[in-house]
Amino acid sequence: MMFDYSGLYQFLYSVSSWLLWEVGRILGFIGIDSGNILYPIRQFLVDPQFVYFVALLLTALIYLVAALLFGIQFIWMERKFLGRFMDRRGTSVGFLGFFQNFADAFKVLLKAVITPKDADKRVYQFAIFAILAVSFMLLGLVPWDINWYAVNVPLALLLGLAVFSLAPFALILAGWSSNNKYTLIGGIRGAAQLIAYEVPLLLVVVSVIVMTGTLNFNEMVAWQQGNIILFIPLFIGALTFFIAGVAESERVPFDLPEAEAELVEGWQTEYGSLGWGLVMCADYLRAFIICALFSILFLGGWTGPTFLPGSVWMLAKAALVFFFMIWVRAAMVRIRTDQLLKFCWNRLLPLAVINLAVAVLIKIYAVGGW
Amino acid sequence: MAFDLAPYLFMTFAGLTIAAAISILLTKEIVRSALFLAFTFFGVAIVYMFLNAEFLSLIQILVYVGAINVLILFGVMLTKRKLMGGGPCE
Amino acid sequence: MAEDAKNKSTYQSRSELKPRAWIADGLRVTFKTLVRTTVHRPNTIQYPFEKLVKPDCYRGRPGIVLEKCIACSKCVRICPNRCIEMVPIESATLGKVKRPQVNVARCMMCGYCAEVCPTNAMIVTPEFELAAYSRSELMFDPFKLQFESKPGYEVCSPMILPSEIKAGKTEMHNKGDMAIKDTVALDAKKCISCSRCEKTCPVGAVKMTETGEINPKTNKPIKKPAFDNEKCVSCEQCVDVCPKSCLSMKEAM
Numbered sequence: 001m002m003f004d005y006s007g008l009y010q011f012l013y014s015v016s017s018w019l020l021w022e023v024g025r026i027l028g029f030i031g032i033d034s035g036n037i038l039y040p041i042r043q044f045l046v047d048p049q050f051v052y053f054v055a056l057l058l059t060a061l062i063y064l065v066a067a068l069l070f071g072i073q074f075i076w077m078e079r080k081f082l083g084r085f086m087d088r089r090g091t092s093v094g095f096l097g098f099f100q101n102f103a104d105a106f107k108v109l110l111k112a113v114i115t116p117k118d119a120d121k122r123v124y125q126f127a128i129f130a131i132l133a134v135s136f137m138l139l140g141l142v143p144w145d146i147n148w149y150a151v152n153v154p155l156a157l158l159l160g161l162a163v164f165s166l167a168p169f170a171l172i173l174a175g176w177s178s179n180n181k182y183t184l185i186g187g188i189r190g191a192a193q194l195i196a197y198e199v200p201l202l203l204v205v206v207s208v209i210v211m212t213g214t215l216n217f218n219e220m221v222a223w224q225q226g227n228i229i230l231f232i233p234l235f236i237g238a239l240t241f242f243i244a245g246v247a248e249s250e251r252v253p254f255d256l257p258e259a260e261a262e263l264v265e266g267w268q269t270e271y272g273s274l275g276w277g278l279v280m281c282a283d284y285l286r287a288f289i290i291c292a293l294f295s296i297l298f299l300g301g302w303t304g305p306t307f308l309p310g311s312v313w314m315l316a317k318a319a320l321v322f323f324f325m326i327w328v329r330a331a332m333v334r335i336r337t338d339q340l341l342k343f344c345w346n347r348l349l350p351l352a353v354i355n356l357a358v359a360v361l362i363k364i365y366a367v368g369g370w
Numbered sequence: 371m372a373f374d375l376a377p378y379l380f381m382t383f384a385g386l387t388i389a390a391a392i393s394i395l396l397t398k399e400i401v402r403s404a405l406f407l408a409f410t411f412f413g414v415a416i417v418y419m420f421l422n423a424e425f426l427s428l429i430q431i432l433v434y435v436g437a438i439n440v441l442i443l444f445g446v447m448l449t450k451r452k453l454m455g456g457g458p459c460e
Numbered sequence: 461m462a463e464d465a466k467n468k469s470t471y472q473s474r475s476e477l478k479p480r481a482w483i484a485d486g487l488r489v490t491f492k493t494l495v496r497t498t499v500h501r502p503n504t505i506q507y508p509f510e511k512l513v514k515p516d517c518y519r520g521r522p523g524i525v526l527e528k529c530i531a532c533s534k535c536v537r538i539c540p541n542r543c544i545e546m547v548p549i550e551s552a553t554l555g556k557v558k559r560p561q562v563n564v565a566r567c568m569m570c571g572y573c574a575e576v577c578p579t580n581a582m583i584v585t586p587e588f589e590l591a592a593y594s595r596s597e598l599m600f601d602p603f604k605l606q607f608e609s610k611p612g613y614e615v616c617s618p619m620i621l622p623s624e625i626k627a628g629k630t631e632m633h634n635k636g637d638m639a640i641k642d643t644v645a646l647d648a649k650k651c652i653s654c655s656r657c658e659k660t661c662p663v664g665a666v667k668m669t670e671t672g673e674i675n676p677k678t679n680k681p682i683k684k685p686a687f688d689n690e691k692c693v694s695c696e697q698c699v700d701v702c703p704k705s706c707l708s709m710k711e712a713m
Contacts, residue, residue, distance in 0.1 A: 085490045085494050086493070087497055088503065120399070120402075123401070154424075155424055155428055158428045158432070159428055161432060162428045162436065163431075165437070166435055168436070169435060169439055172443045172447070173443075176443075191443070328487075331483075331490040332482070332483065332486055
C-alpha cells in the first residue's frame with residue numbers, strides 16, 4: 001500500500017480509505033457480497049464522504065493526543081531547563097528524565113475526583129471543558145508545515161485570537177464556581193491581566209497583518225519567504241508580542257493569577273485529579289501556542305534550509321521561543337498587580353503603537369505602496 | 371441523494387440561541403445568567419456564519435464573548451451581593 | 461566604604477531598581493549557570509549512586525574493638541541519649557565478659573563514647589546508612605557493633621583545663637594524662653574493708669593494703685583500698701559498688 005505523505009489530510013485520507021477498504025475486503029471474505037442484506041453497509045464504508053468523515057475523526061484524535069503529548073513534553077522541557085538554570089538536575093526518571101511527567105500524569109489520573117461542597121457544580125465542570133476546548137482548538141489552528149494543518153481558513157489569525165480571547169471568561173467562571181476566595185481573586189486577576197495584555201498583543205498582530213496583507217498563516221509565511229523575515233523590521237513588535245504572550249500564558253513574571261505565595265494555586269486551587277492535570281497541560285499548551293504564533297508571525301514559520309523538513313524547523317523555532325520563556329521564568333521575580341497594569345498601559349501599548357507606525361511606514365515606502 | 375444539512379443545523383443553532391436567551395431571564399443566579407449570555411453571543415456568531423459573514427462572526431466572538439461578557443462578569447463580581455437581593459457577602 | 465557597599469543587604473540606591481539591575485543581571489546570571497551546568501554538571505549529587513567524600517574525622521555510628529574493651533562502662537555513663545547498655549556476652553577468645561550494646565535508633569552520633577574510652581576500644585565509624593526495616597535490627601549487640609579500627613576512627617581530642625588557660629598555658633593534655641584525670645578519694649572512717657572495689661576494678665588499680673592497725677575483735681590486720689592513679693581510668697565503678705558510699709570522685713579541675 002502507498003500512503004500519500006504530502007499533507008496531513010491527504011495522509012489521513014489515504015490511511016482511512018485503505019483501512020476501510022480492508023474492512024470491506026474482510027466483509028466480502030466472510031460472505032457479504034452483492035445480494036446479501038448487509039451489502040449496503042459495505043458500500044457505505046467505502047463511500048468517499050464517509051472516508052472523509054473518518055479522516056476528520058482521525059485528525060481530531062491525533063490532535064487531542066498531540067495536544068496532551070505537547071503539554072507533557074513542554075512541562076518536561078521547562079522542568080529540565082529550570083533545573084539547569086538553578087544548578088540542579090530537574091526530572092530524572094527515564095531517559096533524561098522524560099518519563100517523570102508520564103508518571104505524574106498517571107498519578108494525577110488515579111486520584112479521586114472531588115468537587116468542593118458548596119461549589120456550583122455545573123459551572124465548575126463547564127469551566128474545565130471551556131479552558132480545555134479553547135486551548136486544544138488553538139493547536140488545530142496552527143499550521144506546522146505548508147500542508148500540515150487541521151484547518152486552514154482565510155481568517156485563521158483572527159479565529160485564533162478570538163479563541164484566545166475566550167480564556168478570561170473561562171478563568172473567571174472557574175474562579176467563581178469553586179466557592180473559594182482565593183480562586184475568585186485568582187480568576188479576577190487572571191481575567192484582568194489577560195484582557196489588559198490582549199490590547200498590545202492585538203496591536204502587534206495588526207502590524208503584522210499590515211505588512212503581509214493577509215490573515216492566513218500560510219500566506220503570511222509565504223510573504224516572509226518572498227520578502228524578509230518580519231523579526232528584523234518589526235523588532236519592537238516582536239519584543240512586545242513576546243512580553244504580552246508571556247503575560248497571556250500566565251507565566252513568571254506575570255503569574256499573578258496563580259501567585260502561590262498568596263493565592264495557593266490561583267483559580268486552579270479547587271481543581272483536583274484529572275481536571276487539574278488537564279488544566280495544567282492546557283496551560284503549557286497555551287504557552288506553546290504563543291511560541292508557535294511568534295515563530296509564524298516573526299520568524300518565518302517553517303522557512304529554513306531544506307536539509308530538514310519544514311515542520312522540524314517550525315517546532316525548533318517554537319521550542320527556541322519557549323526556551324526564552326523558561327529563561328525569563330528562571331531569571332525574574334513576580335511583579336505586583338499595579339506594576340503589571342502600569343507596565344502594560346505605559347510601556348507595552350506605546351511600543352505596540354510605535355511598532356504599528358513602523359509597519360505602516362515600511363509598507364508605504366519600502367515594500368511599494370498598497 | 372443530496373441531503374442538505376444546512377437548514378437543519380441552522381434551526382438547531384437558532385433554537386439553542388433562543389433557548390439560551392430565554393434562560394438568561396429565567397436563571398436566578400446572576401453568574402449563570404452571564405454564562406447563558408455568552409452562549410447566546412456564541413449562537414449569534416454561529417448564525418452569522420450561516421449568513422457567510424465569517425469576519426463579523428469572529429469579531430462577535432472576540433468582542434462580545436471575549437470582552438463584554440467578561441466586563442459583565444467583572445461588574446457582577448465587584449457589586450455587593452445585597453443589592454441584588456441575595457445574602458450578604460462572606 | 462567599599463566593604464560597606466559589598467555587605468549591604470537591602471536596596472540603597474534608586475539605580476538598583478532600574479531594569480538593568482532586575483532584568484539584565486538576572487538574565488545574565490541564570491544564563492551563566494545554564495552554560496556552566498550544561499557544559500560541566502549540576503551541583504546535585506545523585507546520592508545513592510554517587511557519594512560525597514567523607515572527611516577522615518567523620519563521626520558515624522559507634523563501633524567497638526572487643527579485644528581492647530575493658531568493660532569500664534564509661535561510655536554508658538557519658539552517653540547523652542542513654543542508648544548504650546552493658547550486656548553479658550560469651551566468646552571463645554574472651555570468655556564471659558560484659559561489653560556495650562548500642563541502640564543505634566537512639567544514637568545521635570556525637571562520638572562521646574569514643575572520646576571517653578580509656579583504651580580507644582570504642583571508635584567512631586564512617587558508616588551512616590543505617591536504615592532498617594525494624595527497630596530490633598537497630599539494636600547493635602557487641603558482635604554487630606564490631607568494626608575494624610583505623611587511626612582516624614579513634615577520638616583522642618586533646619584537652620586543656622580552664623585553670624591552665626588562666627595560668628597562661630597553651631599545651632594540651634592527651635587522653636589519660638594525670639593532670640586531667642579524675643581520681644578516687646577514700647573516706648577511711650566509713651570503710652568497712654569489704655574489698656568490693658578491688659574485685660570490681662576493671663584495670664586492677666585498687667589494692668587492699670594493710671594499714672598497720674589491728675582489729676581488736678578478730679586480731680586480724682585492717683585492710684583499706686589503695687588507689688594506683690597511673691592505672692586508674694576514672695570509671696567510677698568502685699564508687700558505685702561501695703556499700704557504705706565512702707568513695708567519691710575528686711575532679712581534676
